Amino acid sequence: MSAVEVRALEKVFDVPEREAGLREATRSLLRRRTREVRAVDAISFAIEPGEIVGFLGPNGAGKTTTLKMLSGLLFPTGGEAHVLGHVPSKRERDFLRRITLVMGNRNQLQWDLPALDSFELNRAIYRIPREDFTALRDELIELLELGDLVKKPVRNLSLGERMKVEVVGSLLHRPDVLFLDEPTIGLDVTMQRRIREFVAAYNGRYGATVLLTSHYMADVEALCPRVIVIHEGRILFDGGLGALGARFAAHKTIEVVLGDASGDLERYGEIVQRDGERISLRVAKADTPSVTARLLAERDVLDLTIEDPPIEDVIERVFLEGSA
Amino acid sequence: MSVAARTPVREEGRLRSYLDFYATTMRTAVQANFQYRADTFLYMTGTIIEPVVYLVVWSTVARAQGDVAGITAGGFAAYYIAWTLVRQFNLAFTPYGWEWRIREGRVSANLLRPIHPIHYDIAEFAGWKFVNVVVWIPVAVVLVLIFEPALHPGLEDVLTFVPALWGAFLLRSLNLWTLGLVSFWTTRTAPLFELYILLELLLSGRLVPLQVMPGWAETIAAVLPFKWTFGFPIEALVYDLPVSELVGGLAIQTAWIVGMWTLMSVVWRRAVRRYSAVGN
């Protein structure tokens, strides 16, 4: 049985609409104008237990809305969703005990108390047996290298440290499904990497299914073998990151260092960057072999590398094509 | 060179820019507050309950005995219904506002504006009054129908009432704004504010018409500013005061406003100095 099964899932919002000014404000007293917004437009996918799936998309694409429907926070307006065999919106106790939600930038630990006290609170809420709790808690603290930070009041921790203790608190009940909504937002690069490594380690050790939303490419690249690209409520792509590049990337970048960079280099391809003898050329994928051959034959080449375009460009292309 | 760079920067005349500032701020406040209709109505209901309770209590006593200190049940009704309008007018920026500003680190924004920050707070609340009064009118109609006030104001009473209303607003704004400045020295302004409200309750005519208070309290109330933030406009409208007292009242109110403005300026300067020395 799949961990997550989604069929034609849909979420439509009625958003009130009004123009600026005093006259419009008075008019809105009598008549409410609303606009229909399809935040999630009939999407379908299935996720097997233990998978780590990244939901990519620009702001407002529908990723957080999807996550909220799968964690039971929002009622879908159409279609159906099943997580661990449960219907999330029913919010059954057994379901809630097996999931966890972590939202970047939103704390749920007690602000003025050490994290350890909040952990105790969670232990009582989730009815975790004492030995299991202590063992897992200490293991998580070690994995995240928290040490004595858990004894300091949460408000005294830095943003990154706060995120770490939040993560520990949310995993104490050993959930089978992790919903992570923009978990690395606002964190510095080192901390982002740390969190990613931790999620991967946790998934490896406990086999939990992870659903992650992010608009940071780095999160997805580092963590998610599978990527679902959402744009304007629709799924544009569902598969591996490599396949994404293969399908949508139409260009490659040739980085070449020439002994003599004079003359017309435009005949080889579009010059993206030029730094003395180091030149970046953008070449159509199909032409890459022939252009490379010509360069090697006709010029004095000191160094040559062929690169895929950065994944951000690929994603941008996916969005452009998707909304066309 | 662009047009913008060539023409020298001009500034409007001072008085004109103040008027413009007030007009714009007030208009924006009305628009903003319009969205909070539900809140305004709830808040208003909350503020109306207080005088209704007083009204019912004193009417009960008055009905049992004929009158209290010369005021009949109908007289109390008139007093407290006028009270509700005056209350809408004397709502002002409280010390909690300053506490919040300091806690959220917004004081710098106030200090960087080329205009004394009190003008914004006064203008914003002044704008809200228009929405408050509009929401108040149906409520007042209901109150009049239920409590049957004995109200027969003369022209001179109404002509005094309107400036007295605005004067009350100005004076109370000054009082509370200055009190709020204590937040620059301590975060615990709540007890001070509550003390102010206690004094106001007893000595401004908020709890009862001042003539119902014992004689010595009435005397004290006459020399303190509280009466001029609350009781005076009510008395001007509801009682049949001679013109000399009406004009005299407005004069005393104005004197208090001038005095409090001076005090406010002094305290503000000290507060800014403290803020610049201590930081956030």
Next chain:
Amino acid sequence: MGALRIALLYWRVAALNELQYRANFFIQLVQAAIGFGTGVAVILLVFSHTNELNGWDAYELLALFGVQMLLGGVVHSAVQPAMQKMMDDVREGTLDYVLTKPLDAQLLVSVREARVWRLVDALGGLTIIVYALTQVERAVGLEDVAGFLVMIVLGAAMLYCFWLVLATMSFWVVRIWAVNDLFEGLYQTGRWPIGIYPGWLRYGLTFLVPIGFAVTVPAEAVTARLDWDAAVGAAAFALVAIVLSRAVFRRGLKSYSGASA
């Protein structure tokens, strides 16, 4: 049972939180003193002009004031902070964390925030009641005290239900901050016996806004003037209030989650 365990858990955390700020205790003491001063001053003022108000004499009225303070302390320490936090969470979207816990949402939302220091008000109210009882003419017996305790519990329950319904309104009118002012205003009516209010207002303050039942009835109980009809009525009303408020809350939750019906 489980619910009580969770409640005590959260209240313990709240106490832990607050004990760090001892200054708040003294502030609360000062504010309570000012509150009491005001209340007593008003009663004195009224009784300088009359001997009785709607059949209540000065000390009975003092007892009523004490009951209002007692219940006020309970509401301000345990009910209002939690309800305020719920409204804030609805506005800022942090209610999601409540909804993903395997606990009853109403329970969690009602106990997770408390201001222990406000119990000072409750203590003060109790003191006033005890003092007033020593001066009251009627003899107050054990069964009156028992009745009083039962009525206080029912009264607190009714006020909680009322607050819950008010706070649930924030699910539909999200930017609502005046709920607190509204409650405080309405609660002031409890300082006087509901008999003084004109008929329709009296009904409103008994059945719509249960101030009458919550405050006047316990005061009647403790001053040995309670009649059985009122007591039974209060119990029945409390039961209805508990059921109704829970239904309204669940309806609000559904609306928050975007369910259409």
